[in-house]
Amino acid sequence: MQNLKMLEMNFDNENCNYSNNIKTDPKEDMFAELLRKTSVEDDQQDKDEIDSNAKRKACSYLCYNINTYLQIFFGTLFIVLALLLSRWSLFEIITTTRLRMTPKLPPYELWAKPEPIIYCRVYLFTAVNGDAFLNGTDAKLKIKELGPIVFREQLEHNDIVRHENSTLSYTARRYLEFLPDMNEPGILDRHIIVPNIVLLGMVTKIADSLFTTKIPFNMISRADKLFVNMTVSDYFWNFTTPALLTVDKYLPFLVPVDNGGTLHMVYKDFNDRINVRIGPKYNAQEFFTINTFGYQKTVPGYQPERGDCYADLMNSTEGAIYPNQVAKDVILWYWRKSVCRPIPLYFEKEVQMGKLKAFKYVTHVDWYDRKENLTEDCYKGFGRTPLPDGLSDISKCYSGLPIAVSSPHFFGRSGIWDDKLEGFTPNYVDHGSYAIVEPVNGVPLDQKARSQSNLVLPKLSGFSQEVNKFSEMIVPIIWCEYHLPEVTPSITALLIFTSNYLPRLRYIVPVIFLILGLILIYFVIKRLNDDISLSGYSRVKLLWRREKNHYLRRSSNG
Structure with a gap:
């Protein structure tokens, strides 16, 4: 048994040594x-x-x-x-939006708060030979132009109200601001000799009255001279005389105003309620045309219901904006209260204003002439005899005073003024009117509106010999030029985009x-x-x- 155990142990040791002696392949390990x-x-x-x-x-x-x-x-x-x-x-969408004049958008804001500068250049006429004219030495009154006296006309649009009937109402206020840097030093304090238009205005009020009315007037008016020496400032803003104050006290019906200052008469009540057409209800050619002025559809002072001529506003505009999409064959009507009538502007030619194509419209020399049918001529005059060609009655806008408007220096027309006046130098460059308008948006880029105010005296009798010297005479008072030389850069940029680039983006x-x-x-x-x-x-x-x-x-x- 002991030998058998020893044999098993040797066998186990040999197997163990055999297994320990087995070597693996390195590649297989890797x-x-x-x-x-x-x-x-x-x-x-x-x-x-x-x-x-x-x-x-x-x-x-x-x-x-x-x-x-x-x-x-x-x-x-x-x-x-x-x-x-x-x-x-996109062009149609933007132009339609502009017609609506929506608040907060550029077209509305640029109109509501006008930025362009408007210069008012005023010229007056001084008398050179007043005494010689009165005593008969000179047959004609020699006049000399003085000016320009430069102001800036400020324009405000207040109390703006939009209506459901596609109209817009606002109050337009205009007033003048003297510009010292653009004037000769001391020009307002300069003394001038001018016709006594206040006295002559009262004369016209009783020219057809009975002799018994003229006698007390002649007695009162002796305190006044027919040619007065005053400052330019008084001539503009404070034209009063001793006779005016006395007549106002005893014969108030002869004095419709208590101050005959030439610019005072124009700007004393320059706050007007205007209603204009807006929105797609009206086409682009009616955009911003006047619907009513002072709550009336006629020129102020004309009352057709009382028998007056129907003085139509003719779809005119104030001149700050004209209708959109204007064509060459369209007549633009420019309304100015001081002229007391719409003024037609006719296409003359295309012009280039920087990067903008524009149309130039001008006035014709016959715009103040008489119509063939005098019954339809609302501006023929205030007397029995119609005014001559070149004059337009504006008395209804000036308290009934016999005032007529004409082109400066009576440019383009000759008449009875040539018989008793001397010193005019009419020419188109200095006395013509025009408007250069960007046709897509109807915005004026450059415009000059020129007009002259004149006192019209009828045939006089029953007055002093000196007063009668002014019988059937046209006495020039002042003439004004309203000049918009350019628009602001922001308006120019907007116009360039809408007229030059917007159509191309279609x-x-x-x-x-x-x-x-x-x-x-x-x-x-x-x-x-x-x-x-x-x-x-x-x-x-x-x-x-x-x-x-x-x-x-x-x-x-x-």
């Missing part, structure tokens, strides 16, 4: 190690990819899908806008919107396809890794 590492790495990659897919799926509803939905929304929006703009152009903008929309939709579709491909590829890759690991394990076990 392959096994590589297989182990690959399996670990692949398992970790599979785990990371699963985690990444899970995270991406969790985020897709918040981030990924939001971007996709935004691209779909904007892509569809751009395509719809392209289709709409191909039907209604076809470009829809194409751009269409391309942008298609690009966004294309990227959405491409992203969806990529996601589908990526999802399928990930699954195949994961299965391939698992099959590869399974094969390697089987190979190693075999």
